[in-house]
Amino acid sequence: SQELEQSPQSLIVQEGKNLTINCTSSKTLYGLYWYKQKYGEGLIFLMMLQKGGEEKSHEKITAKLDEKKQQSSLHITASQPSHAGIYLCGADRGSNYKLTFGKGTLLTVNP
Amino acid sequence: DAMVIQNPRYQVTQFGKPVTLSCSQTLNHNVMYWYQQKSSQAPKLLFHYYDKDFNNEADTPDNFQSRRPNTSFCFLDIRSPGLGDAAMYLCATSRDAQSTDTQYFGPGTRLTVL
Secondary structure (H helix, E strand, O other), X not given: OOOEEEEOOEEXXXXXXXXXXXXXXXXXXXXXXXXXXXXXXXXXXXXXXXOOOOEEEEOOEEEEEOOOOOEEEEEEXXXXXXXXXXXEEEEEOOOOOOEEEOOOEEEEEEO | OOOEEEEOOEEEEOOXXXXXXXXXXXXOOOEEEEEEEOOOOOOEXXXXXXXXXXXXXXXXXXXXXXXXXXXXXXXXXXXXXXXXXXXXXXXXXXOOOOOOOOOEEOOOEEEEEO
């Protein structure tokens, strides 16, 4: 069974629109990572959240972790074609080294 | 710039012919990881090295082996590739193995098995 559920699986937006991607777990997360992956390439680290209620921003991307530490959201403001790619959440479930990943959300931004 | 490098970026091998994928890092990190990612799926951890200590995931097939001759380099050996082993192989590193130690990934090697 999939331990980290990401929604939506894919998303197509018009340039300039805002969007949100969600990552949900049935178990408490000890560390929640967001990565971006261009097709056929490696993962680029975006942000890491650890504390319940934590929120971080970088440029136009904001990530939040809920108080119960079971759900995270990634919000992109005023999307651009450069935001296109696959967004993956990865979580540490307390085993330290091991990250469990969601299947990813494919984002397309149309000019 | 400090980085994680993978060679080659694309590898084609024949069914049953051994293949080795390479990863190097200039971050001087203690931990190196190998993930397998099949099309439209989540990356799956195969194993990792904490310094010289090798840690295999319970469900990693025996067909997959790894070597870490020094801090900078780590190799993934597939002894007898099958068609099901065609995938993107991702190498990652982290400074340590705590929850707060970010894993940094290389660009990946896409393996094709004919």
